[in-house]
Amino acid sequence: MTQNVDRREAALDWLVRTNDPDFDAWDEFTAWLEADPTNADAYHALVESEERMRPFVEAMPVVDVVVPERKRPRLAIAAGIAALAAAATAIVAPRMMAVEYSTGPGEVRIVSLGGQDKLVMNGSTRLELAGFDRRTVRLAQGQVLLRLNDPGQDKIELLSGDLKLVDVGTVFEVARDGQDTRVVVSEGAVVADPGGAGLKLMPGQRLDTTDGAAVLQAGPADISSVGSFERGQLSYVDEPLGNVVADLRRSTGIDISASTAISARRFSGTLSVAEVKRDPNSLAPLLGVSVERSGQGWKLGGKV
Amino acid sequence: MQHQGLQRIFEENREQLLRYLRAHGAGDSAEDLLQELWLKVSTGMQGPIASPRSYLFRAATNLMIDVRRSEAQQQRREVEWSGLTDRLPNAPANDPGPERELAGRRALQAVESELRKLPPRAVSIFRQHRIDGLTQREIANAMGLSASTIESDLRMVYRLLDELKRNLDEE
Numbered sequence: 091m092t093q094n095v096d097r098r099e100a101a102l103d104w105l106v107r108t109n110d111p112d113f114d115a116w117d118e119f120t121a122w123l124e125a126d127p128t129n130a131d132a133y134h135a136l137v138e139s140e141e142r143m144r145p146f147v148e149a150m151p152v153v154d155v156v157v158p159e160r161k162r163p164r165l166a167i168a169a170g171i172a173a174l175a176a177a178a179t180a181i182v183a184p185r186m187m188a189v190e191y192s193t194g195p196g197e198v199r200i201v202s203l204g205g206q207d208k209l210v211m212n213g214s215t216r217l218e219l220a221g222f223d224r225r226t227v228r229l230a231q232g233q234v235l236l237r238l239n240d241p242g243q244d245k246i247e248l249l250s251g252d253l254k255l256v257d258v259g260t261v262f263e264v265a266r267d268g269q270d271t272r273v274v275v276s277e278g279a280v281v282a283d284p285g286g287a288g289l290k291l292m293p294g295q296r297l298d299t300t301d302g303a304a305v306l307q308a309g310p311a312d313i314s315s316v317g318s319f320e321r322g323q324l325s326y327v328d329e330p331l332g333n334v335v336a337d338l339r340r341s342t343g344i345d346i347s348a349s350t351a352i353s354a355r356r357f358s359g360t361l362s363v364a365e366v367k368r369d370p371n372s373l374a375p376l377l378g379v380s381v382e383r384s385g386q387g388w389k390l391g392g393k394v
Numbered sequence: 395m396q397h398q399g400l401q402r403i404f405e406e407n408r409e410q411l412l413r414y415l416r417a418h419g420a421g422d423s424a425e426d427l428l429q430e431l432w433l434k435v436s437t438g439m440q441g442p443i444a445s446p447r448s449y450l451f452r453a454a455t456n457l458m459i460d461v462r463r464s465e466a467q468q469q470r471r472e473v474e475w476s477g478l479t480d481r482l483p484n485a486p487a488n489d490p491g492p493e494r495e496l497a498g499r500r501a502l503q504a505v506e507s508e509l510r511k512l513p514p515r516a517v518s519i520f521r522q523h524r525i526d527g528l529t530q531r532e533i534a535n536a537m538g539l540s541a542s543t544i545e546s547d548l549r550m551v552y553r554l555l556d557e558l559k560r561n562l563d564e565e
Contacts, residue, residue, distance in 0.1 A: 098556075106548050108455065112529045116414065116451040123417035130419050134462045136556050140524070141459075143555035146505050148525055150517060198513055 094132075101132035105140070189224065192216040193232070196343025196367075198320060203227075205240035212265075212319045213340040221247070233265040233340055235317035238278070251301035256281045262291075263316045267336045269301040276316035282306055322363045331355045331377065335390065342367045345387030352379055352392050403446040404432060411454055418458035431457050505558050512554060516547035523548060 104122060107113055123130050191211060193199045199211045204223060211217065215232025219225075227234070227248040238246055238257050248255040250264055250271040260278025264271065273280065274296040282289040282297055289306045291297055296311030312327040319341050326334060332353035338346050341363045357377055365372055370388040374381045379392040404411075411431070415424045435453045443449045509517075519537070522528045523544075528536075530544045 102549055102552055102556075105552055106545050109524070109548075110530045111527065112531060114445060114448045116448070117410065120410070120414045120417050124413070127419065130417060134418075134459065136552060137459055138463065138466070139556040139559040140552055143505070143559050144524060146502075146509060146558075147517065147520060147551070147555070150506070150509055197515065199515070200513075 097126075097129065097132045098136070101129065101136050104133055105136045190216070190218050194343070195339070196341065203236075203238070203243070203246060205243045206237075207240045207243050207246065208237045210235040210237070210317065210320050212337075213343055215340065229264055229266050229271075231266055233263065233319065233337065235261070235263045235320060237261050237317075253299060253301070254283055254285070256284045261316060265333070265337070267333075271297075271299055271301075272333065273297040274311045274313075274316050276313045318360075319363070324361045324363065325359075326361075327358050328356045329358070331357055331379075331390070334361075334377070338363075338366060338373075342370075344370060345385075346370060346373075347384070347387060347389055348379075349389065349391040352390060400435065400443065400446050400449075404435070404450060407447060407450060411450060414451060414454055415458060418455075419462065420458065423461075427457060427461065501562060505562070508554065508558055512551060513547070516550050519544055519547045520551040 100122070104119060107115070108119060123133070191199065191201055193211045193213050193215045196213045198213065201209045201211065201219070203209055203219075203225065209227065212233040212235075215234060216230040217232070217234065218228040218230070220228060223244065225244055225246050227236075227246065229248060229250045234248075236246060236248070236257065238260050241259065246257045248257075248264060250266045251269060253271050255262075255264065255273060258279040258281065260275060260280055262273060262275040262278075262280050264273050266272075273282065273291060275291045275293050277293055279293070280291045282291060282299075283306060287306045289297065289308060291308055294311055294313050295308045297306060297308055299306055312325060315325040315327070318325045319337065322341075324334070324337050324341065330353065331348055334357050335346055335348040335353070338344070338361070344367065346366075359376065361373075361376065371381050373379065373388075373390065377390065379390045382389050382391065408428070412424050412428055415427050415431075420427050431450070431454055434457065435450060438453075515537075519533055522533050522536075523530065530541060530548075533539075534541050534544050
């Protein structure tokens with residue numbers, strides 16, 4: 091069975107390569123096919139699946155994809171240096187280079203952190219992976235979910251402004267808006283400011299802090315809300331509307347803002363990203379606010 | 395690339411093309427299929443060809459896909475693909491009767507909801523590559539992405555399509 095899975099994975103690699111009009115490694119492909127007669131079976135099974143199912147992808151509504159900005163020249167330079175440098179440097183240098191990732195509004199992106207460890211970026215998020223093996227995450231802006239389940243990997247360090255978080259084998263979510271950071275843990279544990287306060291956050295706990303804060307204090311949190319953006323749902327228990335609106339902006343890609351008068355109001359419940367995208371007016375009865383068009387975006391208001 | 399030029403390349407690669415057809419499971423029909431391949435490429439040629447060797451191997455691949463498809467169709471009972479694809483908008487109407495129609499619509503909804511879970515970027519890359527025919531390099535340049543990102547997105551879509559098709563086969 092494992093062998094079949096491996097074969098299918100190898101066949102997937104070959105399908106990706108051979109479907110490219112630029113592909114020209116035909117002798118290499120022949121050798122793989124000849125290595126085992128069932129390789130061709132695995133390859134053709136995938137060809138057939140793609141052929142049969144492609145019409146469904148064609149029929150899907152087209153979504154505008156925002157091209158993420160990335161530091162391409164920097165990567166090109168890194169490769170250039172590696173090529174010129176001695177062998178040892180060539181191996182180490184590319185791994186040490188920080189890599190920047192960003193998502194456009196409404197875009198969700200999964201980044202592998204090595205092994206089974208994954209980082210899921212919500213929309214309008216910018217971060218940098220740095221350090222040896224890129225296990226340091228510098229969150230500049232936005233929201234990420236970390237699924238760190240690989241026991242074979244080193245700890246992940248996440249920096250949000252002046253707040254440092256270290257995982258203890260875990261699933262947690264971090265959001266950064268302006269100077270504010272919000273951390274919610276659903277599995278395992280996270281240590282905030284390990285060199286100083288050393289606050290341990292357990293499942294069902296959250297930390298709301300701001301850059302320069304002198305005291306870190308944990309509060310209760312709703313575990314089901316962690317990573318809900320990945321499922322197109324936003325769940326809250328007693329969450330300030332300001333945070334809800336920031337999440338909505340990221341997940342829908344729509345410019346939604348709230349008047350200062352209502353930002354401190356609290357909301358409990360679940361919002362469907364698709365529903366809000368379809369009609370921002372649907373927020374009015376759910377949040378108990380007024381919704382008005384404002385230029386390209388929408389403004390939430392209401393009586394205090 | 396003139397007709398004669400292509401014939402020269404074809405003769406030069408004769409043995410490798412035969413090996414390639416056999417590697418795809420052509421068996422005893424390999425020689426016949428090679429003849430069929432030459433007929434196809436020599437009659438189907440339109441305008442100059444940039445890389446004739448790749449052109450021949452590409453045509454050989456498509457030929458083997460056709461051969462294996464018709465073999466598979468003879469061997470196994472076909473799932474009601476037509477009933478399913480006809481539910482797509484703009485598909486030629488084909489009334490399969492209320493029960494099959496209902497089952498088909500359910501299956502289509504399941505497929506659509508799984509496809510919606512794909513990241514929009516991966517869907518966009520897949521369409522540009524497999525429907526618009528852009529090369530991976532062209533997409534990478536246009537979107538400012540690395541070649542490996544394009545590859546892993548395509549892989550994700552191919553994998554899901556395979557899983558969805560397997561699920562439909564089981565129903």
